[in-house]
Amino acid sequence: AQSVTQLDSQVPVFEEAPVELRCNYSSSVSVYLFWYVQYPNQGLQLLLKYLSGSTLVESINGFEAEFNKSQTSFHLRKPSVHISDTAEYFCAVYRQGGKLIFGQGTELSVKP
């Protein structure tokens, strides 16, 4: 069975500092991996995805994630965060049929 573990429930960080949100998955088959962001009282927005090819994927707003098959990880990173990055971040793995298995979420709080 596939599962996703987000190792940190809350990550406080100061503005312009780097951040890493950790995600580990378990799967016995090839995986598609996703990071979604959720702002308060909103639905989920796709941040970035890994389907195949380059193991380093990037989003348009400066986030990146690296697929590491040997460590079964898909950590999300940003070299310099902004106040507007404050949100809940969810790592997810695609499961057959198209449904997503989500981690528990990491609340990123960026302080001035």
Added chain:
Amino acid sequence: DTGVSQNPRHKITKRGQNVTFRCDPISEHNRLYWYRQTLGQGPEFLTYFQNEAQLEKSRLLSDRFSAERPKGSFSTLEIQRTEQGDSAMYLCASSSQPDTEAFFGQGTRLTVV
């Protein structure tokens, strides 16, 4: 197209009442998913449709829950005899292919009092 639309955005109901939520997917998407998200947790899969066919239901979907997608367009999720434990955000998503991006609606927040 304005994306996935869910109505209502908020619903407060008394325990024991029935509620129905609606989801309008992106028009060319043939796959539609329902998820439930409780406070402090990630979304949990409930069920999904390919066109009008309901292909899978989670064990979370008790007999009090029913979902339909007539004509393969919009979908409804009904909860009968609501319980306080049903209080959650109900999210709908749609996609054009099973391995492509799923677009989420803004959700319906249900509060059972």
